[in-house]
C-alpha cells in the first residue's frame with residue numbers, strides 16, 4: 001500500500017508557535033506549543049507540537065515529505081533592516097506593483113534554518129499573509145470565496161485581500177507596514193494597560209462599558225481611514241517603527257495622560273478608549289468588506305489574521321449582510337498559519353485538487369492532544385496526584401454534567417482532542433449555568449482569578465440559537481458576536497449606574513452571558529462537529545428548559561488552556577471548580593483527599609512538579 005503524502009506546517013519565533021500535519025491533504029493534528037510548555041504565547045520552536053503531530057500519524061520526522069514554514073524569514077528580515085521614509089500608500093496597493101516576487105523565493109538560507117531548528121529536511125516557505133489566507137480559504141466550505149486577512153504585520157503586509165477559487169488562493173491587494181489595523185489595536189491595548197498579543201480580548205471586552213468619546217480624535221489625528229477600509233497611520237504618534245514602544249508622548253498627550261499601569265484600577269477613561277478604537281475598527285472592517293465584495297463580486301467571505309479574532313467587528317460584519325456568509329478560521333492568529341502553510345503546499349504548490357467539505361474541514365477544531373475516554377496512563381497520573389473519581393459511560397456522564405450545572409455547580413471538562421485556536425469549544429472548557437446572575441462574577445473571581453468585567457460566552461444548541469440570539473448564521477467556533485433576542489431580555493433601570501456596576505444588573509434570562517450592551521459571543525453546537533457537548537446541552541435543556549450554558553476556557557488567569565489530565569487536575573484543585581470531567585472520569589471536589597484549604601495550597605497546585 002502506498003504511503004500518504006505528509007506535510008508538516010510550522011509557525012515559530014514570533015508568538016504562538018504551532019505545528020500542523022496533513023496526510024494527503026487531510027488535517028491529522030494541529031496544536032500550539034504553549035499548551036505543552038505552559039508558557040503563554042510561547043514563541044519557541046514547536047518541538048512538542050511537532051511530536052504530537054508525528055505521534056498521531058505514527059511516523060518519524062524522516063517520513064515527512066515536506067516541511068513548510070509560515071512566513072518568509074528573508075523578506076521579514078528585509079523589513080526589519082530597512083529604514084523607511086513614510087511615503088505610505090493612501091489605499092490598498094496591488095501586489096503586482098508592490099511585491100513582484102510574491103511567492104516563495106528560492107531561499108538559500110533554508111538548510112541553515114533547518115539545522116537551527118534541529119530538522120534534517122529541506123524547508124519551504126510560504127509568505128505570512130498567504131499562510132493566513134490559505135488557513136482561511138482551504139478548510140472553508142466554499143468552492144469560491146473572497147479572502148480577507150487583517151493582522152498586525154507579517155513580512156510587509158498588514159492586511160490583504162484576494163480570491164480563493166478551487167485549489168488556489170491569489171492575493172490581490174495589500175496594506176503595508178507601518179500602516180496596520182492590528183498594530184493600531186495593539187497600541188490601544190498597550191495604552192490601556194494590557195499585554196500586547198494577549199490583552200486585545202480584554203480591550204474588546206471593556207468597550208461596551210464605554211462611550212466612543214475619543215473616536216473623532218483617533219480619526220482626526222492618528223489615522224486616515226480610506227473609503228476602502230485602508231489605513232494610513234500618522235507615525236508622529238507611534239513608537240513601534242523604531243521598535244521601542246507602541247505609543248509615544250504625543251499619543252499620550254492627545255489622550256490626556258500616560259498609559260495605565262498594568263494591574264492598576266481600570267477607569268471610565270480606559271472604557272471610553274476601548275469603545276472608541278472599537279467603533280473605528282468596526283467601520284474599517286465594514287468598509288474593507290464592501291470594497292472586497294465590490295472588487296471580487298463574490299458572495300462568500302473567509303477571514304483570518306489576528307484582527308479576525310475581534311469577534312465584535314466580525315459579528316457586526318455578519319449582521320450587516322455585506323456577504324451572504326462568512327467563515328472565520330478558528331485559529332486565526334499565527335498558530336493557524338502553520339496549518340495554512342501546509343495546506344498551501346498541498347493545494348497550491350503541489351496542485352492537488354480541493355473538494356470543499358461540509359460543514360468545513362476543521363473537524364470542529366478538535367485537532368490537539370487527546371485525553372481519551374479511558375487510559376491506563378491517565379489513571380496512573382491521576383492516582384499519583386491523589387485524585388479520586390468514578391468512571392461513567394458516555395450517556396451517564398452527560399447526565400451527570402447536565403445535572404451538576406442545573407444544580408448551580410461549575411463543571412470543568414477535559415475530554416477528547418484539545419481545540420486548535422484560542423477558544424475552548426467543549427474539549428477543554430469550564431461550564432456553568434447561564435441563568436444564574438451571580439455566576440459571572442463567581443466564575444471570574446473564584447475560578448478564573450481575573451477582572452470581573454469580562455463576560456462569558458454562551459454555548460447554545462444550534463437548533464435553538466435563533467430562539468435566544470439574533471443570529472444570522474451558525475457560529476461553531478465562537479467567533480461571532482450576536483445580540484441576545486429581544487424576547488429574552490429584561491428591562492433594566494440603569495439610573496445611577498456606570499462602568500463595571502452596569503454588569504451587576506441582570507439584563508436577560510441568561511444574565512451570565514449577556515454583556516452590558518446585550519451582546520453575546522455565541523458558540524452554536526451541532527451534533528456533527530461536537531456530539532458530546534450536544535448530548536450535554538440536550539440533557540440540560542430537558543432538565544431546565546434552557547438550551548444555553550456558559551462555556552469558558554479551562555485555565556486560570558495568565559496560564560495557557562489546560563492540555564493534559566495533569567494540567568486539568570491541577571487547575572481544578574487550584575480553583576473553586578466543583579466538578580471535573582477527565583476523559584470518562586467524573587471527579588467531585590468534595591471527594592478529593594488533598595483539596596486545598598487556603599490560597600497558598602491552591603497556588604501550590606498550579607506548580608508543576610515531577611511525578612515519580
Ligand SMILES: [Fe+2]
Nearest residue numbers: 151306333334
Ligand atoms: Fe499574522
